[in-house]
Amino acid sequence: MFKILRERIRQGHRTYPYPVQAPVLPERFRGRPRIDPKRCPPGCRGCEDLCPYGALQVRDGQPRIDLGLCLFCGECAAACPAGAVTFTRDHRLAVRHREDLLSGADEPRLAQALDARMKKLFGRSLKLRQVSAGGCNACEADLNVLSTLVFDLGRFGIQFVASPRHADGILVTGPVTENMKSALLDTYAAVPEPKLVIASGACAIGGGPFRGSPEVHNGIGDLLPVDLYIPGCPPHPWTALDGLLRLLGRLTQKS
Amino acid sequence: MSALTLKNGGLVPLAELEILDFAAFAAALRQEVDAQGRIAALFAAPAGEQFDLFALVARDRQGQLAVLRSRVGTRFASLTPELPQVHLFEREIAEQYGLVPEGHPWFKPLRFHPSWTGRDAWGRDPRRHPLVGEMDYYRVAGEEVHEVAVGPVHAGIIEPGHFRFQCHGEQVLHLEISLGYQHRAVEALLPGTPAAKIAHQMETLAGDSTIAHASAYAQICEALAGTPAPPRALAIRALALELERLANHVGDIGGLATDVGFLPTASFCGRIRGDYLNLSAELCGSRFGRGLVRPGGTAFDLDASLAARMLERLEAVARDTRGALEIFFDSPSVLARLEGTGRVAAQDAAALGLVGVAARACGLNIDARRHHPWGAYLDRFDHLVTEDSGDVFARARVRRREINDSLRWVRDALRDLPAGPSRLSLPARAARHLAVALVEGWRGEVVHLALTDQDGRFSRYKIVDPSFRNWSGLAMALRGEQISDFPLCNKSFNLSYCGFDL
Numbered sequence A: 001m002f003k004i005l006r007e008r009i010r011q012g013h014r015t016y017p018y019p020v021q022a023p024v025l026p027e028r029f030r031g032r033p034r035i036d037p038k039r040c041p042p043g044c045r046g047c048e049d050l051c052p053y054g055a056l057q058v059r060d061g062q063p064r065i066d067l068g069l070c071l072f073c074g075e076c077a078a079a080c081p082a083g084a085v086t087f088t089r090d091h092r093l094a095v096r097h098r099e100d101l102l103s104g105a106d107e108p109r110l111a112q113a114l115d116a117r118m119k120k121l122f123g124r125s126l127k128l129r130q131v132s133a134g135g136c137n138a139c140e141a142d143l144n145v146l147s148t149l150v151f152d153l154g155r156f157g158i159q160f161v162a163s164p165r166h167a168d169g170i171l172v173t174g175p176v177t178e179n180m181k182s183a184l185l186d187t188y189a190a191v192p193e194p195k196l197v198i199a200s201g202a203c204a205i206g207g208g209p210f211r212g213s214p215e216v217h218n219g220i221g222d223l224l225p226v227d228l229y230i231p232g233c234p235p236h237p238w239t240a241l242d243g244l245l246r247l248l249g250r251l252t253q254k255s
Numbered sequence B: 001m002s003a004l005t006l007k008n009g010g011l012v013p014l015a016e017l018e019i020l021d022f023a024a025f026a027a028a029l030r031q032e033v034d035a036q037g038r039i040a041a042l043f044a045a046p047a048g049e050q051f052d053l054f055a056l057v058a059r060d061r062q063g064q065l066a067v068l069r070s071r072v073g074t075r076f077a078s079l080t081p082e083l084p085q086v087h088l089f090e091r092e093i094a095e096q097y098g099l100v101p102e103g104h105p106w107f108k109p110l111r112f113h114p115s116w117t118g119r120d121a122w123g124r125d126p127r128r129h130p131l132v133g134e135m136d137y138y139r140v141a142g143e144e145v146h147e148v149a150v151g152p153v154h155a156g157i158i159e160p161g162h163f164r165f166q167c168h169g170e171q172v173l174h175l176e177i178s179l180g181y182q183h184r185a186v187e188a189l190l191p192g193t194p195a196a197k198i199a200h201q202m203e204t205l206a207g208d209s210t211i212a213h214a215s216a217y218a219q220i221c222e223a224l225a226g227t228p229a230p231p232r233a234l235a236i237r238a239l240a241l242e243l244e245r246l247a248n249h250v251g252d253i254g255g256l257a258t259d260v261g262f263l264p265t266a267s268f269c270g271r272i273r274g275d276y277l278n279l280s281a282e283l284c285g286s287r288f289g290r291g292l293v294r295p296g297g298t299a300f301d302l303d304a305s306l307a308a309r310m311l312e313r314l315e316a317v318a319r320d321t322r323g324a325l326e327i328f329f330d331s332p333s334v335l336a337r338l339e340g341t342g343r344v345a346a347q348d349a350a351a352l353g354l355v356g357v358a359a360r361a362c363g364l365n366i367d368a369r370r371h372h373p374w375g376a377y378l379d380r381f382d383h384l385v386t387e388d389s390g391d392v393f394a395r396a397r398v399r400r401r402e403i404n405d406s407l408r409w410v411r412d413a414l415r416d417l418p419a420g421p422s423r424l425s426l427p428a429r430a431a432r433h434l435a436v437a438l439v440e441g442w443r444g445e446v447v448h449l450a451l452t453d454q455d456g457r458f459s460r461y462k463i464v465d466p467s468f469r470n471w472s473g474l475a476m477a478l479r480g481e482q483i484s485d486f487p488l489c490n491k492s493f494n495l496s497y498c499g500f501d502l
């Protein structure tokens, strides 16, 4: 017992003072891309040809990255000779609408809060059922992390629950394999109305690395109405937390 | 001599692989297993109207790999009755190509996908997608016998799978594990997929084993190109692999602590696992090591100042790790729950071909870093950890001891990185060759094999995740246990669903 107490004291208190203090991410972390089309040499499409997932598209000489398809591998930035595409350490990526994931030179569109009625219902207590539908389990692992003491999701009134009957919504990871489609839809159906759907990770948004496989459905977009998209492969826990708190109106547009 | 031997990372021209008739192939495999060989992979590939069967035998003591090849029509005599370790490989071959291993004692689909040839081994309608989990489950009948079915969607944030327990009261007589829910058709996709995509798919075969699978793939590409990655890259890969092992082993001990209700270690380890992931992120920006390993080397280099910073952080994390583990393994109430629970006998483990932590906890000497060393492990890995009791305690102890070894490894690697480039560009791949790569991931042996066509493209790519071997071990561990011990037993294996489902 004595040893346990001593260790407890030694290891100390490690919950991060978020959102009062912004998280510090590693130097090589790839968060929101920054695109500076002014640097692009005329007619250059090098990055578009390079991205294996079609996430990078050059339209009218302006590169844009579809954050829903992007795996944040950073290869486009490494290959761009002009430095037009770079990745910042900004972890704030989640949005409410699919089209807001298209990221170019303009201001990022961060997730808006739910409407007043839904916010009243879920703003102080949100219970989510997580459904893993064919991902690689890294998304799941980094969602589990939210319940550890560094992030301490519970202090925001958000909790993952076991039964869809106890849930206010589902949070889906994975590209939705053919073999998980019906279990996913059943779980969704079991959640009482009104309910939320959150797509977390490149797989759930657009199929991720398995986009186009005959055994996957390229994410939940065509199957369920999505209320929040959390990009990343996998999304950093701070990205997921940021998205959830914005959805509930717990972060201001500027923070 | 019918088998061709090669080393890990080796390459053989397909033309040099003698095609044995099936009886000779079966006899040779039996002989290999009698001489303590392990069948590390068995798979089929189309050969005109017929099919080639390839077996990869790991002769651990000799540090050799042997490849055997045979050619069959649509049926062959099942090897499973004599060599139980191939039971899943044969079911996989049947499901992929519609071949029938006659006399297979446990003949069911694995991943529930349509066959690649339009021929169905179970006579199901090949135009219809099979329903996942639709098969005959093993059943026990009698008074007080009942069945408990769990999944596919489990409580908690975890991957889907289906478990059926045949119970007599509280006691489990048999557990059947039915997976396939995560099946993404990776092996079917690979032959036509552009290389730029493959690297990402390899990194996400099993997300917690990103480095292990990406390294195996890179090793395959380098073998086919005849150009090994530079020593600096190999050192960075091994460093990342050991960080991956540290994160997962620590996380698993935290999971065991949660399951036995020992909260201090549970919460410490949850955080410390993250500290290791964050060290990986210092290296390449991703907590899971995404984007680090690429054919030809690594996409990121590690300069002296970053290495020094990582080393400093490592010391603090190592201290916390030691503290968290010590109180766990010093608590009599914890040990009482771990000892004797979920025991797997060594002969069962060997017969089923278990690998990794699960095998070493039964006293089996299996570790690719030791027996089939590659890259930075060559001549540098001599401490293979085994325990004898085969129970949850042994699996926890193996992890604890491996944590100490990996810490030492990471520290040494950070202090002493070979000079030179961290990436080379690779020349074209050898045509019509077979290449093989083994990597000891944190769960166990990751096996990749590739066959190339006349243009050097993959014509067949075979992946064996350690989970493919080890789920059977979990089923064995549950025999005669209380069903309430399932979470603890399950955590002590901590297997991958998507790694199995592919």
Ligand code: SF4
Binding pocket: A050, A051, A052, A053, A054, A055, A056, A065, A069, A070, A071, A072, A073, A074, A075, A076, A077
């Ligand atoms: S970082 Fe995203 S956009 Fe760039 S190459 Fe990778 S997947 Fe494509």
Ligand code: SF4
Binding pocket: A134, A135, A136, A137, A138, A139, A140, A173, A174, A175, A200, A201, A202, A203, A204, A208, A209, A232, A233, A234, A235, B204, B207
């Ligand atoms: S989005 Fe990426 S990390 Fe998440 S499940 Fe898919 S492959 Fe894995």
